[in-house]
Amino acid sequence: MGMQTTPMIEMDFAVIKEDFSRYLIHDGAILKVKIVVKKILRTAELTAQGYPAGTSIDSVNAVAAIVPQALKREPSKEPWDPRRDVGEEVKFEPQEEKWQEYMTTEGYRILIKPVLTKVFRYNKYNDYGEPIYSAVIQSITNIEKLGTTATT
Template sequence: MKKIFFSTLRTPEGYPQSFSIDSINSVTALVPPSLKGKPSNEPVDPSKDKGEEMVFDELDVKKQEYMTNNGYRIEIKPVITKVFKYSKRDIYGYPVYNVSIQMITNIYKIESI
């Protein structure tokens, strides 16, 4: 999470009418050593290289909580929606993956602030 942007307008219940989140996601893939190969000479270019859509299982998804200095607790659950595997490999020889993530968010008022 890099930054949370709140609208200045509030609902009658005291919540922001809207908010947005600027974030960076980090995803780890457990890749079997048998898939390791020779590193590619060129990096993957997702705008040109076509990946193969993969079926996947999420092993550990945890909600993330952020307390704001204006009296809210933001809860975020990242959900992986798509995984693409490319034929090119990283500098260690592992396949390169591209992941699409959507965030499920909720906001709570902190009454004690």
């Protein structure tokens, strides 16, 4: 017997806010991070409170760096290979972690906050002469209903 999958219903949505969260890397660069949502799906079943019993979000991470001039070099001749190149883990501090907000046509507000957990810096440089960074990003998700009974 194979595993049964729960059919998912796609919810159309509008982007309300999708700002970058910012982290200061200890080498002086600022890493900008956001999660770009492509699809939001839910199960047909709702909880007694009216929330989807299950959700799934299809997304990609967007990461960009603002790099001080002192860290820039000539672009690398060899392309970066994440499977072979070994990076050095670098420490960082959160500067601002922003909630991203989406509104579905079904009346749910979807909130997602990217959280940076690890950063690696490589001894290779992109076309702008900036060091190449890779980031491990987790997300915190919350769903609110319009007309919710939550108290503040």
